Amino acid sequence: MKIVSAEVVVTSPGRNFVTLRITTDEGLTGLGDATLNGRELAVVSYLRDHVAPLLLGRDPHRIEDTWQYLYRGAYWRRGPVTMAAIAAVDMALWDIKGKAAGLPLYQLLGGASREKVATYGHASGRDIPELLDSVREKLALGYPAIRVQTGVPGLKAVYGVGGAEAGTGPDGHPRPLVEDWDTAAYLRHLPGVVEAVRAEFGAELPLLHDAHHRLTPLQAARLGKDLEPYRMFWLEDCTPAENQEALKLVRQHTTTPLAIGEVFNSLHDYQYLLTNQLIDYVRSAVTHFGGVTPLRRLFDLAGQYQIKSAIHGPEDISPVGMAAGIHLDLAIHNFGIQEYSGYTETTHRVFRHAYTFTDGHLHPGEAPGLGVELDEELAAAHPYDPAYLPVNRLQDGTVHDW
Ligand SMILES: [Mg+2]
Numbered sequence: 001m002k003i004v005s006a007e008v009v010v011t012s013p014g015r016n017f018v019t020l021r022i023t024t025d026e027g028l029t030g031l032g033d034a035t036l037n038g039r040e041l042a043v044v045s046y047l048r049d050h051v052a053p054l055l056l057g058r059d060p061h062r063i064e065d066t067w068q069y070l071y072r073g074a075y076w077r078r079g080p081v082t083m084a085a086i087a088a089v090d091m092a093l094w095d096i097k098g099k100a101a102g103l104p105l106y107q108l109l110g111g112a113s114r115e116k117v118a119t120y121g122h123a124s125g126r127d128i129p130e131l132l133d134s135v136r137e138k139l140a141l142g143y144p145a146i147r148v149q150t151g152v153p154g155l156k157a158v159y160g161v162g163g164a165e166a167g168t169g170p171d172g173h174p175r176p177l178v179e180d181w182d183t184a185a186y187l188r189h190l191p192g193v194v195e196a197v198r199a200e201f202g203a204e205l206p207l208l209h210d211a212h213h214r215l216t217p218l219q220a221a222r223l224g225k226d227l228e229p230y231r232m233f234w235l236e237d238c239t240p241a242e243n244q245e246a247l248k249l250v251r252q253h254t255t256t257p258l259a260i261g262e263v264f265n266s267l268h269d270y271q272y273l274l275t276n277q278l279i280d281y282v283r284s285a286v287t288h289f290g291g292v293t294p295l296r297r298l299f300d301l302a303g304q305y306q307i308k309s310a311i312h313g314p315e316d317i318s319p320v321g322m323a324a325g326i327h328l329d330l331a332i333h334n335f336g337i338q339e340y341s342g343y344t345e346t347t348h349r350v351f352r353h354a355y356t357f358t359d360g361h362l363h364p365g366e367a368p369g370l371g372v373e374l375d376e377e378l379a380a381a382h383p384y385d386p387a388y389l390p391v392n393r394l395q396d397g398t399v400h401d402w
Contacts, residue, residue: 001026001100003060006052006089008034008044011379014344016040016387017318017351019374020047020088022096024060030095031372032088033287033321036080038176038389046085050074055089061100063093067293083265083290090291091324091370098369104354105324105371106364109296109331116361117329119313119340120145120208120233124161127151128196135197142360145206145233145337150193152186155179159212159392159402166388176388181400183219191226198230206233206337208259213240213401214392217249224254233337234259234281234310240401241269247278259283262312265290267298274305281310281336287321288312292328299332308336315341319351323372326355326364338362350378 005023010016018040020032034043051070058066070086071077098105106112121143125131131150138146151161157179166177190209197207209232215223220238227235234257239246241260250258259281264270265288273279282302289295299309309332311325322340329338340362343351353372354365365371392402 001028001060003055003058006047006055008047008052009374009376009379010040010044010384011350011382012385013346013350013378013382015316015347016384017347018043018088019318019320020092021374022055022060022089022092024096028060028096028099030060030092030099031320031370031374032091032095032291033318033324034084034088035287035316035318035321036084037316038387039081040384042081043084043088046081047088051085051089060093060096063090063097063293066090066093067291071290078266078268080263080265080288084288087287087289087291087321090293091286091320094292094324095369102368104364104366105292105327105369106331109292109327112330113333114330114335116363117326117335117338118144119338119357119360119362120147120206121360122147122149122341124149125151126161128193131193132197132200135201139201139205142358144360145208147208147210147236147339148194148197149210150189152182152189154185155182157390158186159210159214159390166390174386174388177390179390179392179402180395181214181392182395183214186214187219187223187226190223191230194227194230194232203231208233208236210236211238213237215239217246220246220250221253224250224256224258227256228254232256236260236283237262244269244272244278247273248276251278257281259310262288264288267294267301270298270302274302274307277305277307279307281308283310283312285312285317285321286324286328287317292324295328296332299328299334303332303334306334308334310336311338313339313341315343319343319347319353319355320370320372323353323355323364323370326362327370329362330364346378346382350375350382
């Protein structure tokens with residue numbers, strides 16, 4: 001079998017998604033997700049201009065060799081653009097291998113280690129009553145665990161809680177939404193929020209919170225201690241993730257479990273954290289980590305330290321990337337939890353998928369490969385729509401971590 005085409009499809013059925021479609025001379029097609037939110041077209045060019053020509057004529061069954069060829073062969077390694085592009089190729093080749101074998105991807109990964117995949121949903125509110133309502137809505141959908149985010153008194157727009165307007169530049173091009181931030185106000189406010197959620201919903205509901213890389217190590221340590229009475233499922237992205245050593249200080253001071261890694265794109269970004277046992281959950285998505293092949297390796301290494309998976313699953317991971325993650329979730333031993341936010345109805349129609357979401361749990365389904373088909377006509381009806389992730393500024397205007 002040989003690869004005869006590798007095409008990139010960009011569509012925006014609510015958000016922008018970049019999809020690689022590889023076709024073989026036997027008529028099999030594979031899909032891969034290459035979506036890098038806010039920088040989508042950089043990955044499109046990487047794939048179209050630099051990777052697709054290298055794939056023509058290759059044997060699609062040689063997944064490991066193709067991965068190494070694209071990673072080592074480029075000389076320039078890692079980085080989100082490169083790794084999203086390689087991820088799309090890797091996913092598409094696993095999709096083809098599954099279709100050729102007539103087996104869903106999770107079977108190629110060793111078969112199911114569990115019956116279904118537990119998820120967590122996002123609850124958010126401008127204030128505590130609004131947050132409690134949002135938690136109730138998520139529980140009604142069956143979510144077994146809930147991430148809680150809330151507005152902070154005195155701030156206009158906070159991560160996870162919308163409100164600000166994105167503007168446009170002089171050329172009409174959109175500009176990022178600007179959020180505002182005050183760490184001291186946040187640290188004063190949050191423990192009371194979690195206390196209110198616990199008081200309303202009891203001790204058993206697993207609660208998560210995302211600090212979105214905004215704290216210093218000492219601030220994160222303080223927050224972890226303050227949250228200990230509420231027995232959080234985890235505190236996510238408490239410090240900027242590129243400084244791995246920061247987590248050592250946090251860890252020394254708190255037993256609140258720590259999750260990190262959604263912006264990481266290689267095993268090397270985790271090495272210190274894993275081998276020093278500084279975190280409890282690894283958060284990378286198939287899409288941003290170079291594909292199924294390296295993410296499986298990450299999970300296997302993490303498992304040696306009793307660290308569990310928690311694949312990143314916001315709305316900007318396409319259903320193709322989501323499906324790849326769900327297959328891994330079902331197959332690996334050290335599964336922790338899967339983030340799942342759902343999609344617009346149009347997105348579900350553009351990407352018809354075999355995976356199901358029932359009572360807060362996902363299952364990849366039994367369709368061969370990833371189990372996702374792209375409706376090209378509908379995709380074409382929703383063209384690329386330039387957009388950015390927000391940026392974040394302190395009260396005095398200083399750019400802060402987002
Ligand atoms: Mg997050």
